[in-house]
Each structure stands twice: as C-alpha cells, then as structure tokens.
Amino acid sequence: MAGCCNISGRLVLMLLALVFWFFAAGMIYLTVHIFDYIGPMKHMFDVYYLTGPAGVLIGLSILLTIVGFIGCLTSCKEKSRCLHITFFVMLLVIVMMEITGAVLAIVYKDEVNTAIETGMTQAINSYNDEDNVQESWDYMQETLHCCGVHNYTDWEKTPWGQVPEHKNQVPDSCCKELTENCGKDLSKDNIYHKGCYKMLYDDVKEYLAWIIATAILFALVQIFGLVCTCVRLWGKKKGGSSPYEVLGEDAKPEPISRGYPA
Template structure:
C-alpha cells in the first residue's frame, strides 16, 4: 500500500470521525433542549416547541450513519461504499459552496436591509408596545441612540407627540446620573447610531460563518480527491484490500 493510498484513507477516516463528532454534538444539543422543555412543561402547552429538538436529533442520526458509511467504505475500500460516500460529500460540498456565495452576497446587503428595517421599527416606538421594548433593549445593550445618531428621534411620531424635546431614556449614557434624555444635554446621550453597531455585529458573524463554511468545503474537496485516489488505485493496480465484505 503506497503513501497516496495511506494518506487518502487517513483523510477519509478523519472526515468520518468528524461526522461522528458532529452527531455527538447535535445529540447533546437536542437532549439539552428536550430536558429544558421538561423542566418548564407546566408552563408550556404547545408541544410544537419540541420540533426543533426532534429535527436536531434526526440530523444527528443521519450524520452518524454518514460517518459509519465513510468508515466502512474506507476500511473495505469498497467501490460501492466509496461511491455512495462520494455522492454524499459532493451534495454537502455543493450546499456549503452555495451557502458561502449567499453569505457573501447577503453581507453586502446587510447595510441597506438593516437601516430600512430599523427605521420602520423606530417609527413605531410609543414607549409601551413590543417594538418599544425591542428598541430600548437594543439601545441599552449596544450603547447607541437612533438609527444613524440621536437626531433621528426628532423625525419620529413619538417625538412629535410628546413635545418634550427629548429622546428615550435608553439613549442615556450609563456613566451619567439624572439623565432625562433631553436634547439640550447631548453630552449625556450615546451619540453612536444603532445601525452601525448592528451592521458591524452582523457582518462579523457572517464573515466568521463564511470562513467556517470555506474551511469545511476545503476538507470536503480533499476528501473527494481521496475517494478518487482510492478508487482509481484499486482499478489501475488490481489492489485487493485487507478487508473484504458485502460492498467489495
């Protein structure tokens, strides 16, 4: 058995183990969700909240069997098994490349989408409705005020109705005391707009996800090459694997 075959089998075995590791992680998450639901089932009547956990566990089972197919096919060097494993890897590889391209496209659209959505939510602010709670939470957590800056509040319906020349108290800087949100004291307010903070956070998450997807896609690419090496090596040299079985 030459170095190329050994390397190819090692890559495929590591990939199969990664599927098992992913299955174990997903099983833990699914079990955690189910246990959490049981702890609060007296307060929850909608059983559909368990659907995500069931889906996660089903995906874990699929990942386990994919890893099993990969291990068995690699050890036996089965043409049928390796072909099936190659098809599965190819489908996942195409999905990852598609996700990478969509992530790149969406990353460029984040700025316009975020500002448009945020303006509509800020316009609905009245200090009482659910949108108001979301806006106040966002401004307090991100230490921001308004969409681009605190002056955006002067164009909202809430500002015109209250007529007190002030912005919500959630715009107040955390290091100030007795802040009333008055625009006459801008030094007490957060000056950074919320759109920039949200855009930065979303773009960072998308960029990180794209790097992870690209890394997995590269691994899948080398795995497909490894399958081809094993298959072609067996056909060219007539090499018989140490293990023989149903898929040989």
C-alpha cells in the same frame, strides 16, 4: 497524496470523520450564537438574512454528522465500493451547497445593508405603538450602546418624539447610566450619540463573514476528502482483477527439455 490514501486509507477516513464532526459541532455553536444574538432584536429588521444562513448551517451540520458515520463505516469495510461512492457523492453535494451559499452571501451583501436600514427606520417609527418593537429597541440600545438609527437626533423625528411630553428627549435606554427619565438630559456625557444602524450592520456582517470563512475552510477539507476517495476508488478499480494466475502449492513446473534423447 495517492500513497497516503492507499497505504493509510482507513486512518485518512477516520481522521476525516473526526474533522467533519468537529466542524459540525462548530457550526451548531455558531448557529446557537446567532439565534441568541438576533432573538431579542427580531422586530428590528428582516432577520431572515441571518436565520437563513444559520438554518443552512444546521442542515450542513446534520449532513456532516451523517457523512462522518459513513466515513467511519467505510474505513471499517474498506472493500465496499458502494460505501466509497456514497461517501464521495454526499461530500460533493455538501461542497456544492457551501460554495453556493458563500457566493450568495457575497452577492447579496448590499441587500442585507439596505434591509437592515429600512427595517430599523420602520421599527423606530413604531416604537410608541408596538410593545415588541419597543422592547427590541430598548434592548438593542442598551446592549450596543447606541441611540437612534443613525444618531440620537432620529428620535425627535419619530411619532414617539412628536408627543409633547417627549419633546427634546430620547428613550431612557439611550442613557449611559440607566435611571428613570434620564433621557431628558441630552448632554454628551449622559447619552449615547452614535446610531445603532452601523453597529448592528457591523455585527451582522461579522457573522456572515464567519459563515463564509467556515464554509470556504471546510470546503477545502472536503475537497481533500473527495480526492482521497477518488484515489481509493480508482485503486480498487485498477486492482480489482489480477492479470496473473496464482499457482497452487500442488502445482509443479514441467521439466525443461534440452533436446537430448531419453
């Protein structure tokens, strides 16, 4: 590795910069996908558990873009020790952020589970009162092909289900084929019987898994970059001054006296 970093230092830095930009673009894509997914369902649960990590990804992608430019600049100005140190410090900060985020995501995964279930339970009880909640519930049930929190019978326990005209029925968004008043038919073939909680939690868990995997994979790439930068800095420090004096062209060696009289 030392030979690679010393002999092809510029090439290594350029390749790292390209890898950083590639990961930054991937993080932006993943973030946009997350916001697009949770946007219509933001009234269902505390979306901070996804928007928080997504926001961190945006910050990291910006830092990675900057680090990529510094890497390119460092490869052009190979003798600049200051640029190498700046590149190393920024990489180290990003690696620490990624490791911290991955650890927090793993530690607090049970809280995410509880928050989603609690949020959905509160939202289903507000279905008849708030238009935003109603739109979110209908969108989720139509998109995820589910009904209720744990199953379709949850609706009969809600304030919406207690209204006389809603007795023994579910919202039309629970229907496999959406038509007006289709929720009055609770036959197995007509509505979705599975609840939305498990499906939503599985989706959120999958997004978090992608975030953690991306952070770990990229941290490994960055560690390689840190090692290469360290080797190059150490090589510059050792090779900064030569213990030998270079003779000029005009310098001529003194004749060697062999002890004979002139």
